[in-house]
Amino acid sequence: MKKILFLLVVGLLLQNFCMAQKVISLYSKVPNSKQNAAYQEKSEIGKDGVIRISKVTNPTITVFQPDKKLDQHIAIIICPGGGYSILAFNKEGTDVAETLVKWGITAIVLKYRLPSDVIMIDKAIGPLQDAQRAIQLTRMNAEKWNIDPSKVGIMGFSAGGNLAATASTHFDKAEIDNPENISLRPDFSILAYPVVSMQKDITHMGSRINLLGKTPTEASVNEYSNELQVSENTPPAFLVQASDDGAVSPENSIKYYEALLKNHIPAELHLYxxxxxxxxxxLPEDQWMNRLKSWMEHNHYLNN
Incomplete structure (x- = not known):
């Protein structure tokens, strides 16, 4: 039964793709990990068609490469959301990759570990380690994958937006081995209805509890409130959210945008x-991805 489900999941992920792709494990030995044989990865397909992956122990990247005639030599690492409890792997991962590939972008879907005391020594840094490793691997393989290493962006949805924002503000501290001192800084970020902050008045509490626990210290809350960590070196960002978002307060996007402006970082915010x-x-009445494409062209990440 598990084999049948696995084949079905793979089929759904691939049915719309005709471009080259490869799945790569992030590590030969996963850092910051504890062994627990009972903790097994799980994939489920909901009635809504969303593939939800949980209990990730072997983080991977799935690399989708565009046709050589379209190739813009740019990469975007995609972090699906799910409250740090699951990954909405197709809706906020492979489906998005399909669109980006049509633009000539190498789309890299990150299947990152979800924070858990059961399999991690320090669950707060687990997802960030995987994001940093994905950036590191992308730059290490830049020539092989036909990517300009100065055009490596990161994209995240909801809790995946938190991960993308954390990678964009915590790149100076390597949470992984980095003997070649490869830059772990994304060149730009794309944040869709992101959980930017861990401050209790605006955060998504489920994401905060999953990442930091029920009783985090004030220092930990501030450390992972990314609007407080923006500096003049934070990469440019495109943000999108709906004003009637009932799960994640739009204040997350607004405060991050304001912090970027304060530090003179190029940014664009769309609040529907x-x-x-x-x-x-x-969105019901708009294709925000078209606005994203225009922003990327305006900032010379993509050619017109």
Whole structure:
């Protein structure tokens, strides 16, 4: 039964793709890990068609490469959301990769570990380690994958937006082995309805509890409140959210945007009146991805 489910999941992930792809494990030995044989990765397909992956122990990247005639020599690492409890792997991962590949972008979907005391020594840094490793691997393979190493971005949805924002503000401290001192800084970030902050008045409490626990210290809360960690070296950002988001306060996007402006970092924020939470690529009355493409062209990440 598990084999049948696995084949079905793989089929759903690949049915819309005709471009080259590869799945790569992030590590030969996973750092910051504890062994627990009972903790097994799980994939489920909901009635809504969303593939939800949980209990990740072997983090991977799935690399989708564009047709050589379209290739813009740019990479975007995609972090699906799910409250740090699951990964909405197709809706906020492979489906998005399909669109980016059509733009000539190498799209890299990150299947990151979800914070857990059961399998991690320090669960707060687990997802960040995987994001940093994905950036590191992308730059290490830049020539092989036909990527300009100065055009490596990161994209995240909801809790995946928290991970992308954390990678964009915590790159100076390597949480992984980095003997070649490869830059772990994304060149730009794309944050969709992100959980930027851990401050209790605006955070998504489920994500905060999963990442930091029920009783985090004030220092830990501030450390992972990314609006407080923005500096003049933080990469440019494109943010999108709906004003009627009932799960993650739009204040997350607003405060991050304000922090970017204060530090003179190029940024663009789109706040739609309606759309709720978890709209993926689409909104009822607009295709925000078209605005993202225009922003990327304006900033010379993509050619017109």
């Amino acid at each position: 009146q309606n759309g709720g939470h978890g709209f993926g690529q689409k």
